[in-house]
């Protein structure tokens with residue numbers, strides 16, 4: 284219960300500062316899934332270039348990418364880096380999407396996604412949350428770093444942090460989406476690798492309090 288209150292306060296403060304609307308721009312759930320794969324180890328600008336190439340080829344659909352030859356696929360997604368590995372994941376995800384049905388159980392979809400080499404929990408859960416609108420929280424490196432700095436000392440691992448959010452706000456898809464988005468925004472704006480605590484508005488953050496700032 285205490286965690287719920289702290290997380291609520293954090294969300295309110297972050298939400299005042301950052302607008303998560305349109306945070307994951309995409310025309311279809313499948314495009315979100317492909318973006319989630321391409322964004323691994325690169326920035327979003329590079330993902331946009333790769334997505335744009337796929338759109339120009341008119342292959343940004345499960346069927347289109349399943350049929351596309353590997354060479355053309357690799358060439359198209361090259362801007363996103365790690366293109367040989369990512370091309371295999373893109374192919375695998377396209378095959379899975381072709382056989383998925385909309386109402387399929389969230390944990391079944393997650394199991395299928397995690398069975399693909401190159402898809403870990405963060406990517407699988409991003410796809411589930413943003414593409415399938417399922418109530419699952421995405422935990423990334425930004426989230427872990429931010430929470431630890433804020434004062435959550437007992438974080439164990441991915442599953443533990445995810446459960447903390449999901450227990451605090453059960454089934455709240457839109458909050459999970461927005462919360463993840465504003466944490467990422469804050470981690471890029473102020474709570475960077477070297478945090479700018481002097482200019483941070485989160486006055487209850489433990490790290491800032493320890494340092495006597497803000």
Ligand code: SF4
Nearest residue numbers: 474478480483488491
């Ligand atoms: S006060 Fe510093 S450590 Fe805390 S959230 Fe803000 S930038 Fe991050």
